[in-house]
Amino acid sequence: MIKFLDLKKINERFDKAFQERFKQLLNSGQYILGNELNTFENDYAKYCGTDYCLGVSNGLDALILIFRAYIKLGILKIGDEVLVPANTYIASILAVVHAGLKPVFVEPDEKTFNISAKELNKHISKNTKAILVVHLYGQLAEMDEINLLAKKQNLLVIEDAAQAHGAINSKGNRAGNLADAGAFSFYPSKNLGALGDAGAVTTNDVQLAETIKELRNYGSTEKYVHTSLGFNNRLDDIQAAMLSVKLPSLDNDNSRRREVAKKYLSEIKNSKIQLPFYDLSKNHVFHVFVVRVEDRDAFVSFLEKNDVQYLIHYSKPAHRQLALAEYSNLKLPVTDAIHEQVVSIPMSPVMTDAEVSQIVNLLNSY
Numbered sequence: 001m002i003k004f005l006d007l008k009k010i011n012e013r014f015d016k017a018f019q020e021r022f023k024q025l026l027n028s029g030q031y032i033l034g035n036e037l038n039t040f041e042n043d044y045a046k047y048c049g050t051d052y053c054l055g056v057s058n059g060l061d062a063l064i065l066i067f068r069a070y071i072k073l074g075i076l077k078i079g080d081e082v083l084v085p086a087n088t089y090i091a092s093i094l095a096v097v098h099a100g101l102k103p104v105f106v107e108p109d110e111k112t113f114n115i116s117a118k119e120l121n122k123h124i125s126k127n128t129k130a131i132l133v134v135h136l137y138g139q140l141a142e143m144d145e146i147n148l149l150a151k152k153q154n155l156l157v158i159e160d161a162a163q164a165h166g167a168i169n170s171k172g173n174r175a176g177n178l179a180d181a182g183a184f185s186f187y188p189s190k191n192l193g194a195l196g197d198a199g200a201v202t203t204n205d206v207q208l209a210e211t212i213k214e215l216r217n218y219g220s221t222e223k224y225v226h227t228s229l230g231f232n233n234r235l236d237d238i239q240a241a242m243l244s245v246k247l248p249s250l251d252n253d254n255s256r257r258r259e260v261a262k263k264y265l266s267e268i269k270n271s272k273i274q275l276p277f278y279d280l281s282k283n284h285v286f287h288v289f290v291v292r293v294e295d296r297d298a299f300v301s302f303l304e305k306n307d308v309q310y311l312i313h314y315s316k317p318a319h320r321q322l323a324l325a326e327y328s329n330l331k332l333p334v335t336d337a338i339h340e341q342v343v344s345i346p347m348s349p350v351m352t353d354a355e356v357s358q359i360v361n362l363l364n365s366y
Contacts, residue, residue: 002346002355004309005189009350017245018195025241033217036237040244041200047166047247048176050202052209055235056216059162059185062199063095063132065233066158066181069211070130071099072228075156080129085115086335088134090318092160095183096132097324104128105319105327107334111277113137113290117145130156135164135175137276137313138191138257138287143169143178156180161202163287165192166254170281176202186243191257191287192250198239253349257286260347260356264289267360273299288313289347291363296341299366303345306362311344 011018025036037055045053056062070076078100084092086105096103104123109116113136120131131150133141143157150157161167162185164175176182186198201212214221219230261284265275274292278284290313293299303310317339319327346359 001307002309002358003348004311004344004346005348006350007188007193010193010348011195013249013350014242014245018242021241021245022238025237031237033234034237036241036244037235040235040240040247043244043247044200045202047250048174048182048202050177050182051204052202052206054201054209054212054216055240056199056201056212057233057235058197059160059183059187059199060091060095061216061231061233062183062185062201063092063158063160064098065212065215065231066183066201066208067095067099067101067130068215069208070156072211072215073207076101076129079127081125081127082130082132083115083120083123083128084132085134085136086319086330086332087113087317087338088136088160089162089314090321090323091162091185092132092134093318093324101130102127103327105330105332105335107332108136108338110334110338112139112141113276113338114139114141115146116142117149120146121149124153124155128153128155130158132158132160133179134160134162135167137290138163138167138285139276139278140164140167140169140175140178140283147179159183162187162190162199164285165190165287166250167285168282170283177204180205181208186239191254191285192243192246194239195242196239198235198243200235254282254285256349256351257347258282258284260351261286261289263356264345264360268363270364270366272366273363286347288344290342290344292338292341293343294341296343299343302366303343303362308359308362309346313342313344314339 041053082096084103157179159179159182161175161182167175181203184200186194215230216233219226219228
């Protein structure tokens with residue numbers, strides 16, 4: 001059996017460091033908003049190249065807090081429209097809705113599966129106030145063009161970088177430092193994964209950072225003094241400590257993911273399988289490696305019979321979910337087609353060359 005993602009194998013590399021760090025934390029007696037959180041926030045801000053990083057409870061809450069903070073600052077207001085890629089995970093849409101804003105679904109570019117400035121421009125109205133960009137599957141969207149469009153239209157740009165930890169653009173800037181603010185998830189399966197739920201916001205905006213710092217902690221920056229209606233969305237020190245242990249390995253892990261991707265791209269030669277676009281730069285960290293097939297049922301059945309695990313990102317688009325039934329009448333043919341045909345094959349920094357070759361040979365025989 002070739003696993004889709006072997007989290008045990010990924011994390012056992014850090015076993016000794018995890019135990020030492022946990023023992024230090026345990027002995028400190030400081031488990032919430034403590035030194036481990038401060039250390040990780042400083043290290044991750046430095047890694048992303050931003051002035052600020054705020055550790056929060058998960059990636060969804062990171063996005064919600066960004067929107068809520070902009071509302072508190074008077075930059076957004078309830079009911080404002082936010083342009084969002086239609087083919088993203090539902091969390092991106094939920095964040096907009098839970099913040100009291102209105103999502104406007106935008107079709108992706110069929111080559112990259114990311115939204116483009118050209119398509120975004122078609123959906124801008126007098127009610128549009130922000131763009132939520134998702135770096136889907138780990139590949140950066142065309143941020144220069146999107147930021148230029150946003151500047152012309154006076155729109156906020158927020159990155160959903162939950163799948164793009166460490167992705168670098170042509171100017172050397174990382175995901176999380178390519179817009180007004182960035183939201184990260186450190187769900188265990190992410191390129192930088194915690195041992196539970198975890199997330200962060202990155203930004204260079206001091207007002208936004210201070211507002212999120214307040215909102216994540218019951219609307220308080222001073223114990224028992226509450227200046228706003230906040231939430232309990234803090235990143236606990238245990239997860240922060242584990243993330244600090246793993247952060248120094250992130251770039252090497254991403255490099256290995258790109259090596260695996262390059263082998264897939266150069267050696268899988270099967271007209272029934274459409275491989276993803278990749279320009280061979282560091283703008284893609286291959287959180288997942290997604291292929292496209294016309295008969296998905298037949299393809300996944302083939303994988304199952306040959307003991308290869310897979311996942312589908314995602315089997316049903318957000319506007320087809322019961323939770324978002326009000327958007328079910330939207331005509332989004334590109335998004336619908338993508339969601340009917342994509343399959344994610346094994347991708348991991350701890351895959352062996354033999355496993356990669358086995359996948360290649362198997363897919364060539366399909």
